[in-house]
Structure formats: structure tokens, C-alpha cells
Amino acid sequence: MSTPPEWVQHAVFYQIFPDRFARSGQVGVHDTVTLKPWGTPPEEQGFQGGDLYGIIQHLDYLQDLGVTALYLNPIFASAANHRYHTYDYYTVDPLLGGNEALQDLLGAAHRRDMRVVLDGVFNHASRGFWPFHHVLENGIDSPYADWFHLHGEPLRPYGPEGEPANYEGWAGLRGLPEFNTDHPPVRDFLFDVATHWIEQGIDGWRLDVPGEIDDADFWRTFRTKVKDVNPDAYLCGEIWTHADRWLQGDQFDGVMNYPLTDSLFGFVAHDTIRGFAHQHFDFTPRTGTQFAEEVLDTLTRYPQAIQHAQLNLLDSHDTPRVLHTLGGSVEALRMAVLFQMTMPGAPCIYYGDEIGLQSAGDPHCREAFPWHNESIWHTGLLAFYQQATALRHEHPVLRTGRVEVLSATERQVVFRRQTAEREALIAFNTADNLATLTVPAPALNHAAYQPVWPPDRTAGLRASDPSVQLPERSAAVWMSPASAS
Amino acid sequence: MSTPPEWVQHAVFYQIFPDRFARSGQVGVHDTVTLKPWGTPPEEQGFQGGDLYGIIQHLDYLQDLGVTALYLNPIFASAANHRYHTYDYYTVDPLLGGNEALQDLLGAAHRRDMRVVLDGVFNHASRGFWPFHHVLENGIDSPYADWFHLHGEPLRPYGPEGEPANYEGWAGLRGLPEFNTDHPPVRDFLFDVATHWIEQGIDGWRLDVPGEIDDADFWRTFRTKVKDVNPDAYLCGEIWTHADRWLQGDQFDGVMNYPLTDSLFGFVAHDTIRGFAHQHFDFTPRTGTQFAEEVLDTLTRYPQAIQHAQLNLLDSHDTPRVLHTLGGSVEALRMAVLFQMTMPGAPCIYYGDEIGLQSAGDPHCREAFPWHNESIWHTGLLAFYQQATALRHEHPVLRTGRVEVLSATERQVVFRRQTAEREALIAFNTADNLATLTVPAPALNHAAYQPVWPPDRTAGLRASDPSVQLPERSAAVWMSPASAS
Numbered sequence: 001m002s003t004p005p006e007w008v009q010h011a012v013f014y015q016i017f018p019d020r021f022a023r024s025g026q027v028g029v030h031d032t033v034t035l036k037p038w039g040t041p042p043e044e045q046g047f048q049g050g051d052l053y054g055i056i057q058h059l060d061y062l063q064d065l066g067v068t069a070l071y072l073n074p075i076f077a078s079a080a081n082h083r084y085h086t087y088d089y090y091t092v093d094p095l096l097g098g099n100e101a102l103q104d105l106l107g108a109a110h111r112r113d114m115r116v117v118l119d120g121v122f123n124h125a126s127r128g129f130w131p132f133h134h135v136l137e138n139g140i141d142s143p144y145a146d147w148f149h150l151h152g153e154p155l156r157p158y159g160p161e162g163e164p165a166n167y168e169g170w171a172g173l174r175g176l177p178e179f180n181t182d183h184p185p186v187r188d189f190l191f192d193v194a195t196h197w198i199e200q201g202i203d204g205w206r207l208d209v210p211g212e213i214d215d216a217d218f219w220r221t222f223r224t225k226v227k228d229v230n231p232d233a234y235l236c237g238e239i240w241t242h243a244d245r246w247l248q249g250d251q252f253d254g255v256m257n258y259p260l261t262d263s264l265f266g267f268v269a270h271d272t273i274r275g276f277a278h279q280h281f282d283f284t285p286r287t288g289t290q291f292a293e294e295v296l297d298t299l300t301r302y303p304q305a306i307q308h309a310q311l312n313l314l315d316s317h318d319t320p321r322v323l324h325t326l327g328g329s330v331e332a333l334r335m336a337v338l339f340q341m342t343m344p345g346a347p348c349i350y351y352g353d354e355i356g357l358q359s360a361g362d363p364h365c366r367e368a369f370p371w372h373n374e375s376i377w378h379t380g381l382l383a384f385y386q387q388a389t390a391l392r393h394e395h396p397v398l399r400t401g402r403v404e405v406l407s408a409t410e411r412q413v414v415f416r417r418q419t420a421e422r423e424a425l426i427a428f429n430t431a432d433n434l435a436t437l438t439v440p441a442p443a444l445n446h447a448a449y450q451p452v453w454p455p456d457r458t459a460g461l462r463a464s465d466p467s468v469q470l471p472e473r474s475a476a477v478w479m480s481p482a483s484a485s
Numbered sequence: 486m487s488t489p490p491e492w493v494q495h496a497v498f499y500q501i502f503p504d505r506f507a508r509s510g511q512v513g514v515h516d517t518v519t520l521k522p523w524g525t526p527p528e529e530q531g532f533q534g535g536d537l538y539g540i541i542q543h544l545d546y547l548q549d550l551g552v553t554a555l556y557l558n559p560i561f562a563s564a565a566n567h568r569y570h571t572y573d574y575y576t577v578d579p580l581l582g583g584n585e586a587l588q589d590l591l592g593a594a595h596r597r598d599m600r601v602v603l604d605g606v607f608n609h610a611s612r613g614f615w616p617f618h619h620v621l622e623n624g625i626d627s628p629y630a631d632w633f634h635l636h637g638e639p640l641r642p643y644g645p646e647g648e649p650a651n652y653e654g655w656a657g658l659r660g661l662p663e664f665n666t667d668h669p670p671v672r673d674f675l676f677d678v679a680t681h682w683i684e685q686g687i688d689g690w691r692l693d694v695p696g697e698i699d700d701a702d703f704w705r706t707f708r709t710k711v712k713d714v715n716p717d718a719y720l721c722g723e724i725w726t727h728a729d730r731w732l733q734g735d736q737f738d739g740v741m742n743y744p745l746t747d748s749l750f751g752f753v754a755h756d757t758i759r760g761f762a763h764q765h766f767d768f769t770p771r772t773g774t775q776f777a778e779e780v781l782d783t784l785t786r787y788p789q790a791i792q793h794a795q796l797n798l799l800d801s802h803d804t805p806r807v808l809h810t811l812g813g814s815v816e817a818l819r820m821a822v823l824f825q826m827t828m829p830g831a832p833c834i835y836y837g838d839e840i841g842l843q844s845a846g847d848p849h850c851r852e853a854f855p856w857h858n859e860s861i862w863h864t865g866l867l868a869f870y871q872q873a874t875a876l877r878h879e880h881p882v883l884r885t886g887r888v889e890v891l892s893a894t895e896r897q898v899v900f901r902r903q904t905a906e907r908e909a910l911i912a913f914n915t916a917d918n919l920a921t922l923t924v925p926a927p928a929l930n931h932a933a934y935q936p937v938w939p940p941d942r943t944a945g946l947r948a949s950d951p952s953v954q955l956p957e958r959s960a961a962v963w964m965s966p967a968s969a970s
Contacts, residue, residue, distance in 0.1 A: 032670030033628035046626050077615060079622035087618060095628065127621070130562060133572060133613030136643065137564035137660065141531050143518035143580070158621065158643055175622065185517030 004309030022054030066389025204234030272327030507539025551874025689719030757812030
């Protein structure tokens with residue numbers, strides 16, 4: 001049992017799909033292979049040659065955006081452009097620049113106090129992972145046969161199409177053979193991978209489909225071993241639902257907070273939201289009342305330390321981009337981002353959202369970042385993101401305060417964040433007309449609140465007259481005086 | 486153009502099939518996998534867990550045997566117990582102890598002035614080799630598609646059985662995808678592997694099926710790059726025939742001298758030899774006259790420096806064990822070994838021959854060395870081997886002298902080795918009865934020759950009476966006085 005690392009609650013994450021973020025021109029291996037041109041439509045599979053040096057080249061950009069932590073999709077050697085099919089857990093993919101490039105990235109990021117969290121794929125490997133390759137070559141006589149779940153011979157790794165794989169693969173896929181995590185050497189192997197990279201300097205693991213390893217003891221041991229190396233390492237599970245069983249302090253520090261995302265989208269984009277077929281997503285309109293209830297339920301079901309270590313994301317490589325789901329409404333997006341920046345849990349920006357990319361789900365959402373074509377950037381949105389992250393960084397109460405709902409109506413909600421020193425009021429109006437919100441005066445601890453958002457807002461809020469006007473589809477934030485109350 | 490390394494002519498090689506020579510108990514990985522018990526019949530495929538530390542443990546034994554150089558069958562990561570299906574050229578197989586074990590072996594061997602030559606498999610890789618795995622996963626769109634010779638999609642790496650592989654594989658085998666060595670990055674990769682391990686301290690490469698890379702420029706560049714790192718590195722090609730095109734000084738230092746083996750067996754075991762179906766082998770009886778002619782033809786077709794750098798072997802992992810081929814005749818084996826030890830070119834002992842192993846061809850000849858069962862060792866033969874290598878080491882003329890045939894009859898042959906300082910006469914009688922040999926006196930430069938073989942022989946040879954008696958199926962060696970002639 002241990003609490004999540006302190007730094008997470010203060011972080012603003014940026015998720016990068018490494019093949020598609022930036023190509024540095026510094027990876028010698030690129031000259032030896034045939035890559036797709038940068039900007040090839042992501043509907044075409046293949047590698048476009050993004051690499052870790054490319055990330056280093058853009059750290060200024062990320063720092064200007066207010067980013068303080070990177071979450072990278074898998075970077076270990078893999079034959080898939082998303083690299084969830086690992087073939088070598090100890091080697092950063094040569095196309096990404098190899099192990100040296102990671103060391104360079106860690107050094108460059110850490111010098112800026114920026115953290116780097118990697119994607120840990122511990123449930124399954126690939127057909128090229130050496131023990132599985134061994135099994136493919138030697139069948140059940142292989143020294144590594146116990147590492148997987150085999151069901152008869154000959155194994156059918158690449159077909160024929162009509163017949164199912166005769167080994168366990170994630171989602172039944174032949175390309176993703178699942179580990180037998182009951183086999184002690186497999187556990188030792190995976191724990192060694194996990195601790196090896198922590199020793200190499202990474203700041204934590206985002207854990208891919210950890211629910212598939214349905215074994216609390218595995219994850220408890222995993223946590224203990226990782227935290228023994230670095231108590232400040234962050235462990236974030238890819239759990240799409242409420243995650244009570246994993247968030248008791250003995251397994252993960254937080255999860256990808258998709259339930260919050262779902263509620264949020266239904267509120268801010270109640271009239272523009274696009275459906276998305278996913279077993280755990282709803283994406284249906286919510287009233288402010290419903291939204292406020294769901295938010296409190298999602299946040300407060302966990303101890304406060306865990307609430308603050310959740311990863312609050314709007315989208316990822318697994319979903320449509322947020323602007324797509326919100327039906328293209330930039331106003332809804334701004335409200336969603338402002339919610340991220342004012343609530344407990346670390347906000348995570350999916351690369352390119354900040355310049356207005358709005359593609360649909362996988363594979364569309366894995367497009368090359370258009371460094372080559374700045375004319376398509378939504379620069380106003382980029383400036384907004386920079387201001388919104390700055391707001392969060394400027395006011396500790398937005399990161400550490402407890403959360404309450406002060407009022408909730410059909411289209412308006414007012415939240416409060418509060419610490420011993422400071423109090424913030426955050427109001428949303430998702431209606432398509434100007435609304436007058438009345439904050440319940442008895443709840444207010446201060447006589448007056450200064451406007452801090454939007455940046456150009458001048459109207460304060462007084463307990464003696466707690467009515468404020470909020471334009472359509474917008475949000476506002478007021479802050480109690482900086483002195484102790 | 487360069488001459489072969491000086492050390493080769495003085496070396497006695499010992500060929501080791503690493504999975505089957507010795508298991509040290511020092512490889513942690515062995516506790517994580519299921520190995521076959523040591524001594525499992527080699528007809529059963531699978532890994533028995535021989536490792537490089539096991540070789541280190543037996544260096545005393547090898548030194549006592551007179552061995553001064555090791556030739557190891559492949560040791561890089563592979564899912565085949567013979568490891569000719571490489572999946573990682575930069576990693577010594579974890580089952581063998583990994584890269585550290587190789588460093589330890591190199592250190593231990595070099596401290597004893599023992600060289601270590603590795604098996605270089607540069608014509609083909611395996612289905613688990615990362616660029617080929619890439620191609621299997623991504624088809625012709627893979628960044629690595631140009632690294633191989635692909636003929637259509639989808640690729641058929643593991644079947645179906647009725648249909649041929651749709652890519653080039655060695656001998657048409659799906660498991661051994663051939664490199665496209667015309668592709669510059671592939672050449673660079675292979676050259677880098679070659680020089681990397683020379684830099685790591687190995688003493689040369691035995692080159693697997695180099696004739697399949699039908700490209701003199703490739704091998705010239707290969708030689709130049711290797712010799713640039715270490716001019717003393719030995720390059721020995723696996724060529725089963727006469728090898729004129731490769732032995733001009735610009736490609737290999739020597740080849741596996743199978744033609745000599747073939748002639749030798751036909752002579753020493755003319756009445757016991759077993760046939761062996763192989764495209765390049767004859768294994769038919771030879772008279773002494775035929776044998777002598779073939780030996781001179783095989784040896785003297787190359788410049789003397791090359792003659793002395795040939796690898797003179799009696800068998801290998803690819804053939805039946807010598808004692809099998811010789812029909813179980815230990816007498817024939819002794820003559821064959823004595824021939825090896827008295828002729829130009831480095832003798833090579835295939836592990837276990839020296840204790841009388843006599844199994845048939847692959848897979849039988851790849852059995853575990855019976856450290857666990859010394860009762861089956863032919864200890865008399867072992868002592869003979871020790872004496873025979875000592876003979877070679879004691880007399881430089883046997884390593885460096887030029888070779889002549891002094892007489893050849895149906896069942897007897899007398900050779901001479903000669904330097905400016907010394908002269909050796911080597912006589913063979915393969916008949917099954919005592920023979921009187923008469924060395925042609927006019928050819929002799931000395932009045933008297935001292936017996937040096939067999940160790941218990943006391944009868945010398947005088948130019949004035951150059952008749953000697955030689956027991957059935959035996960050999961003898963006389964040496965001119967040590968002082969200058």
C-alpha cells in the first residue's frame with residue numbers, strides 16, 4: 001500500500017503516438033528502410049518514421065503548451081506502427097532511434113522537469129517475440145512452451161484464415177499471443193522488464209489492458225517491485241470503466257479516466273455529440289444535473305490521493321479525436337479542456353488536438369502531426385490550450401483542492417475547488433444562449449471572487465450578488481483572494 | 486589481397502556444437518525453461534542446454550587434448566538447437582549464457598592462447614529475425630521488404646504444406662529466408678555484424694554456405710572490413726569442393742577441406758568405408774596411388790600460404806562421425822588422424838570423436854558429450870589423440886614444411902614434409918598385413934631418420950637401407966636430425 005506520487009496531480013500530460021509525432025532526420029536506420037512519406041493518410045498502414053529525437057526537437061513547443069509529462073505509446077521493438085506487438089522488450093525500436101534515443105529523450109525531458117511515462121504491454125507479445133518465435137519453430141517441445149497458452153499443434157500463427165488460432169491471443173488475435181502469467185518465469189520476465197526501464201530512468205508505466213491479467217497478486221507484486229526502484233514512478237492502468245478493484249492503493253495509482261470523459265462529452269456537446277461504438281462508452285447527451293452527479297460519483301468513489309492521480313483524457317489513439325466526437329464544436333472542446341484543467345486528476349492532451357485535428361477513430365486518429373503544414377493549424381485553439389494549462393499551473397487549488405458541485409441545472413453547472421488557502425468557482429454554460437447563473441450565496445466563504453477565466457473577463461463575483469452572466473457555450477473561473485480566508 | 490593469419494597453420498581446432506558439448510549449471514535462464522535431459526537421443530529435437538560456461542569448464546580437457554583453437558557452431562540467438570536460424574545477430578543466445586558468457590569464454594580461451602572462431606550465417610536469417618518478422622507482419626509494405634526476395638502476398642511462412650514458400654529461402658526452406666545481399670543496407674548490416682564480433686574479440690569466422698552469396702565483391706568487401714579490424718582474423722568458408730575462386734587471397738583464408746577428407750577415407754578405410762549420400766562426397770575406396778595423387782592435387786592447387794590455412798576436418802555436424810564412416814575401424818581412424826596431424830592445414834577435431842563417438846549423420850552426430858558417462862569413453866583413443874596432437878605441436882616441419890609423395894603403392898604411401906631445417910617422413914600401410922616399405926633412397930637428404938611415431942617405435946630409417954616394416958593398418962613418422970642438414 002502506498003499513495004500515488006505527488007508529482008502526478010501537478011502534471012499536464014501529452015500523449016504521443018511515436019511513429020506519427022515528429023521525424024527528426026537523425027535516425028540512421030531510416031536510410032536503410034522504406035518509410036511512408038510523412039503525412040501519408042493513416043488509413044494506409046506502414047511506418048512514417050516518427051522517432052524519439054523528433055520529440056526532443058519539439059520539447060520547446062511542448063513546454064510552451066504547458067506540458068510537464070509525456071505519455072508515449074509503446075516504443076519497444078515491434079513490427080506494428082502502434083508497437084503494441086512487442087518483439088523485444090529490452091530494445092527501443094531501431095526506427096525510433098533505439099535505446100540511445102530514449103536516454104537522450106529522458107535526459108532532455110528531465111532537464112526541463114518533464115516526466116516520461118511509457119506504455120507497458122504485459123498481457124501479450126507478438127509472433128516475433130523470441131520465446132513465442134521459439135514455440136512457433138519448435139511446437140510444444142520448445143523450452144518456452146509454458147510461457148504461453150497453447151492448444152495443440154501445429155500452431156497456426158498466420159492462418160489459414162478459416163481456422164482459429166490454436167493458442168490464446170488478445171481478443172483472439174493470432175498476432176498478439178498472450179503470456180501465461182501464472183508461469184513464474186514469465187512473471188519474473190515481466191517484472192524484470194518493468195523494473196529495468198524504471199532503472200533506466202522512465203517515470204512510470206501506462207499499463208495496456210491490465211484487466212486481462214486478472215490477478216491482483218500479479219499487479220501487487222508489480223507495484224511493489226516498481227516502487228522499490230522508484231517510489232515516484234506512476235502506474236496508470238488502461239481501465240475503461242470504474243476501477244475500484246485496482247484503485248485501493250495496492251495496484252495502480254490511477255487509471256485512464258474514460259468514464260469522466262464520457263459524462264463530460266454528453267454535457268458540453270449535448271446537441272452536437274457524435275456516437276461512437278464502444279462497449280464502455282455511452283456518448284449520449286447529459287443534462288447539467290446528470291453530469292454533475294456522474295462527475296461526483298466518478299471522482300469521489302476513490303480516496304482523494306487517487307482522485308488526484310487519475311489521468312483525465314479527452315481521447316487517445318483508441319478513440320476518435322475529441323473534436324470529432326464533439327461534432328466539430330470548438331466551443332464544446334474549449335469547455336471540455338477547461339474542465340480538464342480545473343478538476344482533480346492530471347489532464348492529458350492527445351498530440352495534435354491542440355491545433356484542431358479532428359479525425360475519427362483508429363486508424364484515422366493516428367495521423368502525422370502536420371509540422372509540414374502549419375497552415376492547417378487552428379492557432380486560436382493552440383493559444384487557448386496554452387492559456388488553459390497556464391491557468392492550472394498558476395493556481396494550486398485547481399490541482400489540489402477538493403471538489404464540490406455548487407449548482408447544476410439543465411445546461412449550467414458550477415463547481416467549487418477548495419483548499420485551506422484558496423477557493424475556485426468554475427462555471428459552465430452549455431446552452432446556446434447567454435445564461436444568468438446564480439451561485440448559492442450561503443455556500444460561499446468569501447465576500448468577493450476575482451475573475452481568472454476567460455483571460456479577458458473583468459466581472460467579478462460577490463457573495464452579496466452572486467448572479468453572473470455567462471455567454472453561450474462557455475466557461476468561467478473565479479478565485480478567492482490569495483490571502484488566507 | 487592478404488595472406489592468411491600466421492597462427493592458423495600452427496593450430497589444432499576443436500569443433501563444438503554448443504547445445505551438446507557441456508552444460509555448466511551456471512545459466513540462470515535454464516531455470517526458466519524446459520530443457521531436454523542431458524544425453525537425450527539427438528533424434529529427438531529440442532535443446533539440451535549446453536552453454537558457453539560449459540566450454541570454459543572443460544578448457545583443461547581441451548588443452549590436454551592439444552587443442553589451440555575452437556570453432557563453435559552458431560551461438561547467436563536462435564530457435565533452432567543448431568542455431569543456423571538466427572533471430573538476433575548481436576546477441577549470444579540466452580540459453581548459451583548470453584553476451585557475457587562469450588566474453589568470459591574469450592577471456593578464458595585467450596589466457597590460454599586458445600583462439601575462438603564463430604560460425605557466421607550471412608546468407609539467410611530466420612522467421613524470427615526482426616526485419617523478416619516485420620515483413621511477415623506487414624507484407625510488401627514493410628520498411629524491410631527490400632531486405633529479402635519476396636514473391637507475392639500473403640507470405641506463407643508456416644504453410645500451408647502443399648504450397649511453396651513465396652519468398653526465397655535457403656534450399657527452399659521457409660524457415661531460412663535468404664537475405665537480398667544486393668541491397669546496400671543488407672550488406673552494411675551483415676558487414677557490421679561481422680566486424681562487431683571481431684571487435685568483441687573473436688578470432689575469425691567460419692562462413693556458412695558462402696557460395697550461396699554468389700558475389701565476389703561481397704566477400705572481398707567482407708574480408709577487407711574484417712581484416713581492417715583484425716588482420717589476424719581467420720576466414721574459413723564452408724565450401725565442399727575445390728575452392729579456387731575463393732582462395733585467391735582476396736576472399737577466404739581457407740575452406741573446410743572436405744575433398745581431402747574424401748580421398749583420405751577412401752584410402753585408410755578402403756575395405757570398411759560406409760557410403761554417405763552427399764552431392765559432394767564420394768566415399769569410395771582409393772588405392773594408395775590414387776590417394777597420393779588426389780592429396781597432391783588438393784593441396785598444391787593453392788599457394789602454400791593458403792594450403793597451410795585450410796581446415797582439415799574428418800567430419801562435422803553435417804556428416805556422420807568419422808568412425809561411423811570408416812566402418813567402425815579404430816585403426817583407420819588413427820591413420821586418418823595421423824594424416825591430419827602431419828599434413829599442411831589446421832586439423833580440426835569434431836567434439837567427441839576423440840573418445841570414440843561413432844554416430845551417423847545429422848541429427849545423430851549432434852549428441853550430448855557423455856561427461857555423465859565416462860564408462861563409454863574410448864580412453865585408448867583419447868590418449869592416441871593427445872599424442873598425435875603433441876606430435877604436431879612438437880615438430881614445426883609437420884605444420885610448415887612443403888609436402889611431397891615419396892612413394893605410393895596399392896596400400897602404402899610415404900609422404901615427406903620438408904623445411905630448410907628439417908625433414909619428416911610419414912608412412913601409411915592400410916593393408917591388413919605387415920608390409921615392407923622401401924623409401925626411394927635417392928630422394929633422401931639425410932643418412933638417418935629417427936622414429937617419432939608411433940611413440941613406442943624404436944626402429945630408425947637409414948638411407949643406406951631404406952626398407953622398413955610397418956604393421957597392418959598403421960602409420961609411422963621419422964624425423965631427420967634436429968641440427969641443420
